[in-house]
Amino acid sequence: MNEVEVGGGFSGEAAPESSPLPERACAGEEPGLDDEAEDLSGSSGAGRGPLRGEKPTIPSIPQQQDRPSTASGVRSGTGRPSGTGRARLPRRRLVEVADLHEVLRPVAWLWDRLSGWQQQQIETAARAELVRLTGLVQCPQDAPRALAERLEARIAQSGGLVMIRQPFPWLLHRGLVQRPACSDTRCDDGIRLDTNEACESCGNVIHLRRAHRVRLAAQLDQEQPGLSTAERRQVLEERLRAHTEDEGERRERRHAAQRARSEKIRTAARARAAREQEEAAAREAARRALPCADCGSPDEAGLCDTCGCRRELSAVITEAGMCEVSWSANPTRLDDVATVMDRVRSEILARVTASVDELRAALDADGIAVADDPTFTEVAALRGLRAAKEAAAEYRVTALTHLARTRQAQTESRYAYAAEQSRSHYRHDPTGPDTIAAATQAAERARARTAEDLLAQRLTHLREQQTLTPHATCPEYLTHALTRIPGGAA
Template identity: 80%
Template structure:
């Protein structure tokens, strides 16, 4: 082996080393144990040297190592086959045996046909004719295989072309749909090319949604859902309170900017900034209404019952039985009770909100009041 290595130049040695490392990594996934990979590669080199007639017969070591010495030569379709030997078991490859059996059977069949067609043919002439027919059969198989591969390549190309055309068509359809969507008028105010909803109406819808959710949170514990007048009164009060907070928040921003000498009327970004600030104030107010509702619902009989059950269940756990009234047990039971109470309040709120959403719709005056609120926020048309 060293004789081959010494005949390589520096860059050839580096190339061979890289190739050998790559082959070792590949062999690791084929042999039974990864530590057997170096031995398998060494055995392959020794076998290839013997097949070549010894080291002295290798006239170009670099090309020989890359094309014959280091590469696997499967004699069949099995990826573990190397010159008819299984890399994982180091035994004869069964797939190669099947191929050889098929070839022998075909040779026997051709021989039988030849004997039937030309009985008494001399041995030498019979062998020549048989070899010629075997060669023709091999060429025919090769041509058939090539035609099959060409048909498969053509089919694959047709499929790729169809896929590209389909993707282009879908892209065009999506672009047409997007253009049509952008051309839709606003569903609320009728503005053209608003993609179905203009920015002003989108803000109004968002503000209305936040206020409605906050109002329903307030209704969930302060009003009888079966009395529409009571529900409408609470919703109207919450709406007024949140709109007042929105206006106050934007007024603070306007006052601060004017104090800093900013000309709001000449600032095109002020309406968007003011709207964002107003919506944030509305969301903060809605969050407060939700927190209040959860706190009130946590005091209901259902929540208190869930709390007591959780407290007793935690206290009766096996690891607390030795000290049911100890400080650790009491602390764990209290924590479990608080968790159960909060979860019960969440469930109650979700149930009541779902019922309110089903039974009640926003008031008819909501849109007008929201337009007025947004007009005050931006200092112009909503």
């Protein structure tokens, strides 16, 4: 390019050391790019640039490729995170937050505008507010409704959702927080949380403040009647301010006294709890020191293991005997009842003896001396009790089988069969295979249910009539029964 002569009288003429154009806005920020632009344009100074009105032939500057990667963790030219920054929390839809879905429904549109971290903070704040509202509303179930109504009221005060420019701070500091207009903790913008009506305390506070203002104004007119309007307003405001400060100090003193009383109550409660804990420990120690009620052994907490085993075995044998009596004997005939009970008792004790003998034989086969094993007594007692319980379960099944054949059970079975057969979805084919199968199952269920009811009724009757023989509860018999278990007798 030929250089343009200077001093030719052109209107665009300028001195080589000066520039007629204003400095660029980006001058001084990226000198490297400016130098590159000069090199590409083919000029080394302002005087060698194009004249006014001419179009420069500078190609586009590849700034994005030469710009270094920023500290935000975004790789140059890719738009992806570099992987070195902290992972973002995933955003969730409001329907995925089951416990807050109904509560935050009024602000669902704002929820969708939050980031994952902001949603987590709002969830925490909402749950904490729900816990606090549970102790303020009448019913704990009304807490979600109260919080949802508060959000709706805050939205109406803000002029609608579209007027909320910053959802996160609005939700955290305005939408979810309670704003009591008086000293009542149940007040929220002049509305009682428990009754959802206007707060009476707020009305009293406003009335008292207005009355006090009128009283101060009347007092000021009596003391200084010649004041101008501006001076009167200034003096009245100063007196109101002083009264407000005094009221705040009195309120702080009341709160301090209340805190002292609360601390005193908490101290008394802690002392009472410690005393009750000591008394409970003393009662437990006294209970553990009680002798056995059956054998008199000391420090057995009222019942030793041996006597406990004896009582449990006696209860199992008695229950099995009553199950057998319920279908095989007349409960009004004591001799028949005694015979059945003795037979059941002998059979169960035989099962217990056989089970313990099995254990002893197994230990002998393994070369373990029963007399040298301190745990054999406890293991044998538990094994014998398990055998007795298994035998008692078999007696119960036998009793249910016989009671299922009674006339009452058969009648209930026929009624259930007919009722199932007459159902609307079986009425078109009452003798079909599906109908017969369903009716048979219903009859069997009715028969089993009737047998259970009959057994429960008869066992209750036997317990109330106390028709058991004296042998069932005499200590001599129980001691003899426990001798079948080594170490079981006292």
